[in-house]
Amino acid sequence: MKLTLHIWRQPNTEADGEFKTYELPDVSEHMSFLEMLDVLNEKLISEGQEPVAFDHDCREGICGTCSLMINGQAHGPDRETTACQLHMRRFKDGDEIWIEPWRAKAFPVIKDLVVNRSAFDRIMQAGGYVSVNTGNAPDANSTIVPKQNADLAFDAATCIGCGACVAACKNASAMLFLSAKVSQLALLPQGQPERKSRAINMLKQMDEEGFGNCTNTNECEAACPAGISVENIARLNRQYVSAVLTSRD
Amino acid sequence: MSWVTNAIKSSIGRKFLVACTGLLLCGFLVAHLIGNLLMYIGPEVYNNYAHTLHSQEYLIKIAEVGLLVLFIAHLWLAIEASGRNRAARQTRYAVKKSKLPNRKIPFAITPENYMLVSGIIVLIFLCIHLGDFTFNLTMPEKIEGLEPYDKAIVIMRSPISAIAYVIGSLLLMWHLWHGATSMFQTLGLRHPKYDGLTQNFGPVFATIIGLGFATFPIYAWLVPYNPPAPNPDAPEAHGEPDSHSMNTIPAWQPASDRNELPG
Ligand code: SF4
Ligand code: FES
Numbered sequence: 001m002k003l004t005l006h007i008w009r010q011p012n013t014e015a016d017g018e019f020k021t022y023e024l025p026d027v028s029e030h031m032s033f034l035e036m037l038d039v040l041n042e043k044l045i046s047e048g049q050e051p052v053a054f055d056h057d058c059r060e061g062i063c064g065t066c067s068l069m070i071n072g073q074a075h076g077p078d079r080e081t082t083a084c085q086l087h088m089r090r091f092k093d094g095d096e097i098w099i100e101p102w103r104a105k106a107f108p109v110i111k112d113l114v115v116n117r118s119a120f121d122r123i124m125q126a127g128g129y130v131s132v133n134t135g136n137a138p139d140a141n142s143t144i145v146p147k148q149n150a151d152l153a154f155d156a157a158t159c160i161g162c163g164a165c166v167a168a169c170k171n172a173s174a175m176l177f178l179s180a181k182v183s184q185l186a187l188l189p190q191g192q193p194e195r196k197s198r199a200i201n202m203l204k205q206m207d208e209e210g211f212g213n214c215t216n217t218n219e220c221e222a223a224c225p226a227g228i229s230v231e232n233i234a235r236l237n238r239q240y241v242s243a244v245l246t247s248r249d
Numbered sequence: 250m251s252w253v254t255n256a257i258k259s260s261i262g263r264k265f266l267v268a269c270t271g272l273l274l275c276g277f278l279v280a281h282l283i284g285n286l287l288m289y290i291g292p293e294v295y296n297n298y299a300h301t302l303h304s305q306e307y308l309i310k311i312a313e314v315g316l317l318v319l320f321i322a323h324l325w326l327a328i329e330a331s332g333r334n335r336a337a338r339q340t341r342y343a344v345k346k347s348k349l350p351n352r353k354i355p356f357a358i359t360p361e362n363y364m365l366v367s368g369i370i371v372l373i374f375l376c377i378h379l380g381d382f383t384f385n386l387t388m389p390e391k392i393e394g395l396e397p398y399d400k401a402i403v404i405m406r407s408p409i410s411a412i413a414y415v416i417g418s419l420l421l422m423w424h425l426w427h428g429a430t431s432m433f434q435t436l437g438l439r440h441p442k443y444d445g446l447t448q449n450f451g452p453v454f455a456t457i458i459g460l461g462f463a464t465f466p467i468y469a470w471l472v473p474y475n476p477p478a479p480n481p482d483a484p485e486a487h488g489e490p491d492s493h494s495m496n497t498i499p500a501w502q503p504a505s506d507r508n509e510l511p512g
Contacts, residue, residue, distance in 0.1 A: 006343075019343065072344035079348065098344040105337050168348065170362065171334035173260075203259055212337035213260040213330045216431040217361045222348035231439055237261055238437030244256045 001027050001093035007052055008100045013108050029089040033076060034059060036088055053112040059084040064160030068113060069100040074164035074223040082225040102163050104172035106209040117163050119209040126205035127198035128181045130190045143189055153187035156180045158226040168223035171212030176220035178206050179232035186239050196243035203240055263326050268432040270323035275429060277316060282461045292398035299397035331365045360427035367424040374417030381410060405469035414466040422459020429454045
């Protein structure tokens, strides 16, 4: 199929970016979206032009590195699918595709479609861990976890930290990410000792990074490739308020 | 107390307070609507209610100050939050499309995307409403000395007020459509068992409140009503020295009923 691509090109963080248009005459419907970009880059390199910079690593939907706004939708049109798992059969001959980086003050563009997501790392460093040794395999039998809590914690833990929730949110809020990270530990016994300081410190870090507030529009949940539910945000709100009211720090 | 200021400044703390103040304001709306609905039972009942309410001087003062504080806090926190939200995305997307299953238009005109706008319009409407009814600014000569029921009808029979009140009520409905459901999520009150209830609460509550208030100007236009003659020198014209005093019960009672009042 023949495609027209409008791609955001920005040489570095400080420079102004702009859209450049590229024609790709012969795209196979079996390619993944990132393979299509690989083909474009080979073409650009052979023509002596600068290839398009975009993030990717596993290309199987588990690492959360790929991060493309495709026709205004984070990770493209499919639900619960990362950009690397999106296939060109989803498009048709003659389509125009707009490709942009995640746009948020807290995610500055490094180059073209690559953004700096270290803000997420700093949020994790502020409390997204347990400091206790959780023991060896046999110890699992002595720490009772209700099955339902294990399932909910596991669901929250499937967040791959891609940032699509921030990209899709009209307020560039990181609440879905934060709520997943707080919930996965808040639901388990190992997470209890640091429950309060975790909620307070991680939220403080999120605010300092310049993400917006949650206004409950649910766009994050719809864009999340891991299917993280906004129910986690309600849990985060509970965790935070009870931590603020009862913490001794 | 720095933990308090820190909490209020935090994004969740701020939204939590917006939800709490919103919830309390919803309580006020319910009480106000129920009070107003007494108009439909009859002028006497409504007048009776209005005078009894206004005779509670201290309670009224406390309620007025409380409501003012709630309004200012609700608005101020929301404006602050939305300033932060705008700052959080400096470059806009060239193309933006929702991934919500039932929403295809980019940033559709839905209540949740226009909360600040609808809130500010409701505030303007509120100022008009207070100017009309509390401070008697809009048509002082026409409503001078009128009983509460007559006053309400006279004010709402002015076309500008009627349109303002219908639009104001509908915008309030729009605002509550999202707000009255969203507050549960913000307050952390969420559980699969009650999701259906909380999801529907906002739209149902908004419809009752919004349409409820919108009926009054429509009623004012539909009821056959002879406007009482303008009453510039009200006290004398009534022939009773205390006829416009709110605190003396016999004065506001329709003449025919006065004899039946105890005491
Ligand atoms: S919550 Fe979903 S969208 Fe947000 S970072 Fe995690 S996986 Fe990505
Ligand atoms: S490249 Fe790893 S999730 Fe897409």
